[in-house]
Amino acid sequence: MLDFTILTENIGMFIEGFKNTLIVSLLALIGSFILGTLIAVFRIAPIKPLNWIGTMYVEFFRNIPLLIILFFIFVGLPVLGVRFSGFQAGTIALTIYTAAFIAEAIRAGVLSVHKGQTEAARSSGLTYVQTMRYIILPQAIKIVIPPLGNQFLNLVKNSSVLTIVAAGELMYQGDLISSRTFVTFDVYIFIALFYLIITLPLSYGVNRLEKSLAKSN
Amino acid sequence: MIRFQNVNKHYGDFHVLKDINLTIEKGEVVVIIGPSGSGKSTLLRCINRLETISDGLLEVNEVEINSKKTDINDLRKNIGMVFQHFYLYPHKTVLQNIMLAPMKVLGKSEEEAKKTALYYLEKVGIPDKANAFPSQLSGGQQQRVAIARGLAMSPGIMLFDEPTSALDPEMIGEVLDVMKALAREGMTMVVVTHEMGFAREVADRVIFIDKGQILEDANPAEFFSEPKEERAKLFLSRIFNH
Numbered sequence: 001m002l003d004f005t006i007l008t009e010n011i012g013m014f015i016e017g018f019k020n021t022l023i024v025s026l027l028a029l030i031g032s033f034i035l036g037t038l039i040a041v042f043r044i045a046p047i048k049p050l051n052w053i054g055t056m057y058v059e060f061f062r063n064i065p066l067l068i069i070l071f072f073i074f075v076g077l078p079v080l081g082v083r084f085s086g087f088q089a090g091t092i093a094l095t096i097y098t099a100a101f102i103a104e105a106i107r108a109g110v111l112s113v114h115k116g117q118t119e120a121a122r123s124s125g126l127t128y129v130q131t132m133r134y135i136i137l138p139q140a141i142k143i144v145i146p147p148l149g150n151q152f153l154n155l156v157k158n159s160s161v162l163t164i165v166a167a168g169e170l171m172y173q174g175d176l177i178s179s180r181t182f183v184t185f186d187v188y189i190f191i192a193l194f195y196l197i198i199t200l201p202l203s204y205g206v207n208r209l210e211k212s213l214a215k216s217n
Numbered sequence: 218m219i220r221f222q223n224v225n226k227h228y229g230d231f232h233v234l235k236d237i238n239l240t241i242e243k244g245e246v247v248v249i250i251g252p253s254g255s256g257k258s259t260l261l262r263c264i265n266r267l268e269t270i271s272d273g274l275l276e277v278n279e280v281e282i283n284s285k286k287t288d289i290n291d292l293r294k295n296i297g298m299v300f301q302h303f304y305l306y307p308h309k310t311v312l313q314n315i316m317l318a319p320m321k322v323l324g325k326s327e328e329e330a331k332k333t334a335l336y337y338l339e340k341v342g343i344p345d346k347a348n349a350f351p352s353q354l355s356g357g358q359q360q361r362v363a364i365a366r367g368l369a370m371s372p373g374i375m376l377f378d379e380p381t382s383a384l385d386p387e388m389i390g391e392v393l394d395v396m397k398a399l400a401r402e403g404m405t406m407v408v409v410t411h412e413m414g415f416a417r418e419v420a421d422r423v424i425f426i427d428k429g430q431i432l433e434d435a436n437p438a439e440f441f442s443e444p445k446e447e448r449a450k451l452f453l454s455r456i457f458n459h
Contacts (some may be wrong), residue, residue, distance in 0.1 A: 023287065114304070116300060116302055117304055118303040119267055119298075119300070119304065120298075120300060120304035120305075120306070120363075121266050121306075121318075122267070122293070123267060123293055123296070123297075123298040124293065124297075124298075124317075124318035124322065124367070124370060125290050125291070125293040125294040125318055125322040125323075125370065126290070126317075126318060126321055126365070127290055130321055130322075134317060134321065135306055139306075139307065139308055187276060206351050
């Protein structure tokens with residue numbers, strides 16, 4: 001049976017970890033969505049140099065471990081005189097890493113809108129940007145929601161890696177509590193439950209959004 | 218109004234359009250026919266630069282289509298286009314489909330754009346569908362909305378790319394009727410179609426194209442009764458004897 005005294009006696013640390021995970025996730029979610037959209041635009045725009053930059057970004061950051069990005073920012077950049085706290089380095093690393101996946105999801109969504117839609121819009125005199133804004137993106141967003149939801153869930157879970165740089169999030173607090181009390185099993189079960197408090201509603205919200213957007217068509 | 222002069226187009230090694238010379242005057246209704254893969258749709262799509270040409274001169278209203286200096290969006294305001302598969306915007310209502318370009322491209326007010334949209338919906342015979350979504354309409358209705366969408370920009374030229382080819386046979390008539398009415402009002406029209414009845418009845422000229430070349434350019438009576446080229450005779454006999 002689970003030992004709930006572990007939870008009640010250390011509730012302050014659990015809550016602190018939960019709060020930090022929530023904040024890191026939220027910041028990285030917003031940051032990676034904005035950065036990912038920008039990179040997706042780079043990849044799709046009819047301008048070759050932008051395509052190259054976008055492709056390089058995606059292929060680089062998607063294909064190296066998150067941990068390496070994190071270490072580079074936390075212990076690599078200080079060599080150049082740029083210092084971040086564990087919390088800051090973690091947020092930046094998560095944002096950079098997740099943005100690569102989000103860019104791909106958005107790009108795939110935009111490309112899945114039939115090219116006849118672009119032709120119809122452009123032939124009526126709309127500019128490229130207007131066509132994107134009024135015709136393509138509103139249709140792409142419906143296609144993009146499920147893969148985007150997956151990326152956000154991954155982001156929350158990946159934030160556990162930040163324990164390595166002492167970002168103060170859930171996993172880190174769990175490690176602290178278990179090393180202090182020598183209780184491992186119960187602590188990590190409680191930590192897992194705290195992650196679920198974030199991810200399950202997120203998952204539910206994404207499903208709801210997907211359904212309501214599908215209905216509007 | 219539209220002038221092709223020694224226009225060529227290549228897709229890699231494939232020579233799609235070969236030395237096209239063609240002039241279309243204001244108010245003319247020109248029907249382009251030919252076997253599939255002959256380049257007739259490509260020819261049409263060059264006129265509003267959905268396809269670029271490889272060399273030669275192509276002018277619309279004395280403006281060079283493929284010149285770097287040409288503001289293509291400005292030129293396209295004046296050229297409406299109707300596609301085989303309609304390409305209505307599925308996330309917008311019929312009315313919004315028609316109002317979008319007049320508001321965003323011509324800068325019309327919402328009120329004005331709506332008035333225009335309703336006028337053209339009336340004209341194509343489906344004013345009651347103003348607030349429906351495209352998915353709720355039949356193919357024929359969708360194509361008529363697409364025509365209204367093109368007309369709402371008050372273009373000088375309308376291009377039709379096989380407008381009835383994706384329709385159930387029952388729906389073809391209603392779309393052709395709208396096009397015939399438009400032709401009678403003096404709209405400059407370039408129509409790629411397999412509807413020989415339409416060509417015979419309303420076209421001023423019929424262009425027969427095969428393997429990227431214009432083989433015949435004649436008035437419909439002449440073309441259908443005594444085509445000059447062997448390839449055109451063969452094409453017509455196959456169409457009429459099936």
